[in-house]
Amino acid sequence: MAESHGEAKGTASAHTEAEGGHGFPPFQKETFPSQIVSLVITFVALYVIVSRLALPKVGGVIDARQKAIDGDLAEAQRLKDESEAAMKAYESELAAARARAQAIGAETREKLAASSDAERKALEDSLAAKLAAAEKSIATTRATAMSNVRGIAADAASAIVQQLTGKAPAGKTVEAAVDASLKGTA
Helix, strand or coil, X not given: CHHHHHHHHHHHXXXXXXXXXXXXXXHCHHHXXXXXXXXXXXXXXXXXXXXXXXXXXXXXXXXXXXXXXXXXXXXHHHHHHHHHHHHXXXXXXXXXHHHHHHHHHHHHHHHHHHHHHHHHHHHHHHHHHHXXXXXXXXXXXXXXXXXXXXXXXXXXXXXXXXXXXXXXXXXXXXXXXXXXXXXXXX
């Protein structure tokens, strides 16, 4: 241990001599010009390496990226224009289809209205003919019934008068009374 302690003592004195004598080399005034020359040479070499090798590669990457972005933007614009054109074509086709549908609907309504009017007219004519025939039949039946009523009324009046008076009235008198009663002037 004594020897190691002695070595430590010798090392400490070496540091002390270095500190007192010369100091840290980058901070020594005597080495500044050589350090500046070394720094300039290193800086120029580093500048040449960066400007000749690294910067062109970085510039190439930036240019390639810009071209890719420009290409993507151009493609996006082209696709946008195509989609807008397709949308306009779709909207015009849709408007044309709606117009055709409305025209077909209007034409169908007109045909149905005309057909309905024709059927209604035919039905009205048929009903008018049936009504005229029914009215004629009623008039004929009424005339027949009225002539029968006149005879029945005359027979009934004659029978009533005979029952009441005991003698049969004259046929012309009974017919005149029935005629007057039927006309409403009795």
